Amino acid sequence: MLFPMNSNKMFFMFILFFSTLISISSNSWLGCWIGLEINLLSFIPLISSPKNLLSTEASLKYFLTQSIASINFLFSILLKMILFKNFEMNNFISIMINSSLLMKMGSAPFYFWFPNMMEGLNWMNCFIIMTWQKISPMILLSYYMNNFFITIIMILNVIIGAISGFNQTSIRKLLAFSSINNLGWLMASLMISENIWLLYFLLYTFMNSILCLLFYLLNIFFINQILNLNLISFLKISLFINFFSLGGLPPFLGFFPKWIIINFLIHNNMYMLSFIFVMSSLIMLFFYIRIVYLSLMLNFFKLKWFKINIKNNSFLTINFFSLISLSGLIFNTFLFF
Template sequence: MFSSNSSKMFFFFILFNSTLIAISSNSWLGCWIGLEINLLSFIPLISNSNNLLATEASLKYFLTQSIASINFLFTILLKMIMLKNFEMIFFLSIMINSSMLMKMGSAPFHFWFPNIVEGLNWLNNFILMTWQKITPMIILSYYFNKNFILFIIIMMNVIIGALGGLNQTSLRKLMAFSSINNLGWMMSAIMITENLWLFYLFFYSFMISIMFFSFFMLNMFYINQLFTNNLMPIIKINLMINFLSLGGLPPFIGFFPKWIIINFLILNQMYFLTFIMIMMSLIVLFFYIRIIYSIFMFNYLKIKWLKIFIKNNNFLLINILSFFSISSMIISTLFFF
């Protein structure tokens, strides 16, 4: 996955550290500096001179992140000037939150996200959908008062994430809309407590790491490749387990964090929000199950001779992780009760 050159590793190291700088900073300016370093270390990782799509994606990413950073910096300066004026607090919180939402690729600022995801490889997509969400989420939680606007944004995320994925043929775009949907869940988790958000992020990262690792090894980018290339039955079963787990279907591990979030939302009497989130999860499950159905049912005679195999050690790793996806739900349920 990694290139053998040291500059890639150097940028990975800076990317890792910049997040730590931003989330451990005492001032807004420190957060901004962390975000800027993060941006400038991620761009060399995603740009590839041999791939026009990757180059275009890195330019788009730079532009959107720069706009969000300018907005954030402007708000910080405004906050410093208007410190005595407490009527501005609500306006400032909306400004800061909107720039963080734009950095994450959250609705209603999500339009750049699927386009950029389409131009990246699986490893860069994994970083974009997991690690790059941490800093904006932490900064978002500083000003996360439970107001009506945030409920609307959470609902927009789960609805756009569910409906946007219905019409996609590209696996990367599908995972992008799935990420937008999961962002809604993460925001409702951080509204309750940061520990719950961390818990959800860990499980989400674990699930999509198996998915992306599988797609990377199978060299798959579009849905039709999953059924035109005759995969081994065990690979199909693994994909089925991981898709259903990501959709949040019990008894898979992906259901567990969603279950806890639903529990807390109901305890806090947010019934309408819970209803919308559960309904949209059903739509997400619908398009996952549609893919799984196609993988198992379609058989292409023209390319019967093309069998896709994976190297044994990598294949064993995916098998173990997929098994963990089933078994750990049962274990965690026992612990929960």
């Protein structure tokens, strides 16, 4: 196991996986709501810990926000069942359903709970809430999507996710705002094609898993730890490759799905939307390049006699997979020529 878990945690992980399957495979809105509720109740025991007050606070925040979103979702689907013949209300109901699902996944402008909650979680739970917990709301969003409303939400996501990352010293908050930024890209891919969404989501999950495991093994939570700890060069290179791939810097693997989305937007004459998306990615890359520049170029007060290395089989495996990000050069070469 990459992340240590006891039998109780494994049981709740299984329920979490099972509840997502219930939501996305249900043929009624009520069944989708039941799956979302099981998902909520199974994730709270994974978050809460009697030894950490921040985890308990995070579980309470998660429960309250997800309960409000579930109530709104249930009210919206009941309103849809009552007023199914009133076509004038369909637009309003679709916005209500979309808003409740956006709150569940921590999307802008309903992201108020997401970064502060991420600050109280360990790296395993951070990885789950950034990836797996977004599957059910995203799939349900594709069933009843209001295109104009979602386009506005996409723009808000990429702008807020990029600008809010300024002056962040916590890596967990930085990844939370990066997740909000990537939600805009995920919604754009969902509007294009479910296959493109699946490709983007799998690559995003792959890059997040490497980063979260790397920070877990190094026990790093803040940017100044990357700067002050005397990491060996191989660790730094592995970390920076994954940062750049997550930011979408060519020729890394993370650039490949973003280039597909930008290409589609340009071919459909959505020049302003593609410009906003590209500029937001450049701002996100500025954060990552700043971390790389400071840790490589500046000479901080470090423990010069002590170099940090990790002799761990899982870490070696992750380093091997991080080098796969360089294979993005192959895909990007096929795209350009």
